Amino acid sequence: MLLGTVESANELRQEYETRYAALRRALLKLHAAAACAVLACAAGAGTVASC
Numbered sequence: 001m002l003l004g005t006v007e008s009a010n011e012l013r014q015e016y017e018t019r020y021a022a023l024r025r026a027l028l029k030l031h032a033a034a035a036c037a038v039l040a041c042a043a044g045a046g047t048v049a050s051c
Helices: 002-050
Strands: none
Touching: none
């Protein structure tokens, strides 16, 4: 019974680690896209302001 509990805990930990890694990747992609958008807007505003 104890071994079954240990195995279940290990499986659950692996599932959480996998999900956490996927969430981290998604968040990194989102932040990278937001940073690109901010830089593009800043560059566009700088070009308009210099005209």
